[in-house]
Amino acid sequence: MKSNMKRRDLFKSALGLGAGLASLSVLKPLYAADDWELRGPDMHDIPITKVNSRCYYFLATDPEPSPDNLGFFSNPGFVVTSEGVLVVDTGGSVQIGEMLIRQIKTVTDKPVTKIINTHIHGDHWLGNHAFVEAYPDVEIYSHPNVIEQVKAGAGVVWTGFMSRNTNNATAGTVVTPPNKTFEGGETIKMGDTTIKIHFMGHVHTDSDLAVEVVEEKTLFIGDMAMKRVANISDGTFLGTIKAMEQMEAMDIDVFIPGHGDHEGKDLPRLQREFFEVIYSEVEKYYDEGLSDFEIRPKLDEHPFMVNEAKNWPGYDTTFGRFVSEAYQEFERNLF
Ligand SMILES: [Zn+2]
Structure with missing residues (x-):
């Protein structure tokens, strides 16, 4: 408890209680990530939901970040292929990313070789930090608009948002943007598994990617559909309607959203x-x-x-x- 107080006080004074966050440099952390005095607590293990033989995700039950959930409120997922693990979204903090790595190792001893960040919202990618520490060669993909917006300061805004809403539980997270891009339309092979990338225009944000695991007829859809009334501020109605029509027409059995349970075609239909x-x-x-x-x-x-x-x-x-x-x-x- 005592060290918690100290950690929080140091963090607050370093950041001026969040007010000056937007002016911080994106790529220069204030402190080393391994400085435990300034880190939030470790993330507790979240159980893995197995969808089929290749696809898994971690179900977040809370709709928003809180001191109790330590910032875990969206669903990271992963795909186990014969060539390595593809992670789809990495959670909103370095601690969540570390938990994902720990838990993925209980399913497979294959390394994480690729990551896809589904869109710009930080609860889906700030965990990248943990993966580059564990797997220095990991390729991290997103739509180019994510990288543009991180360069313009979105990562700092998001680390501030996560810290403020979790009583600094996410402290220690260094903004780690994607280093590769997908624009939609790509097909990649990972050993025995075919991955198709879909970009459907301006939907939940202007950077949403859906990740299709062809052999499993499974689509990771980020936040494009969810049975929630959540963040609409970056989205469009007509774009969402068009994207849902596209999803309903696809040869897909399982949709895995960024928030809430996985489902069949009802998910895009209801959205x-x-x-x-x-x-x-x-x-x-x-x-x-x-x-x-x-x-x-x-x-x-x-x-x-x-x-x-x-x-x-x-x-x-x-x-x-x-x-x-x-x-x-x-x-x-x-x-
Ligand atoms: Zn989102």
Whole structure:
């Protein structure tokens, strides 16, 4: 306890309680990662969910970072091939990354040779730090927009977000951006396993990649679909609807999302319906002259919300944001 206090106090004073985070240099850590005085605690083991003979993930049950979950609130995944392990998303801290490595070793003794970060949100890639320490030659891929945004400071914003929301449990995490890019359309072979990369345009962010494990008819979809009402601020309604139509048409049996349980075709279908209902109702009421805060209560009564979306985590706190984002997107599309 005593050393915890000390660690926190040092970290807080070093960072000025988060206020100056955005001005820090992206690539220069404030302290060495092995300086245990300044590190958050180790991440406890999260059980592995085995989906099929090659695909696994770590299910996060909490919808947001907290001091209790130490910042573990999205699902990292991995694929075991005859050539090595492909990791899809690495969690939001070095401690989470270390836990993933520890747990993956209970499944296979093959090394992690490739990582794909599904998009820019830091809960999906700040764990890269642990992997480059354990596997210095590991290739880390993302859409080029991730690397651009990290260069512009997104990593520092995200390490600050994680620290503030976990009482500094993620301290010690050094921003470690991807070092290779996929633009979508690539097919790679990893021994006995075929991996196809899909980019579907501006969906949850402008950098979303989906990772298809062809032999297993399994698609890791990052945050493009989830039965949650989460972060819409970087996403688009029309882009999401189009991407879901694409996913529903694919020869895929299992979709593994970045948040929530894996599922079949219901996952993209429900996401599409959710976004279609919001967008089309906003369009209807916009034409009647209503503003976003007048539309929200009407949408709350819609059968899809009553029967389905009201049960999703985040509905009560975040649904209003979805309505106003849809309103703004609809208005932008008028011109
Ligand atoms: Zn996200």
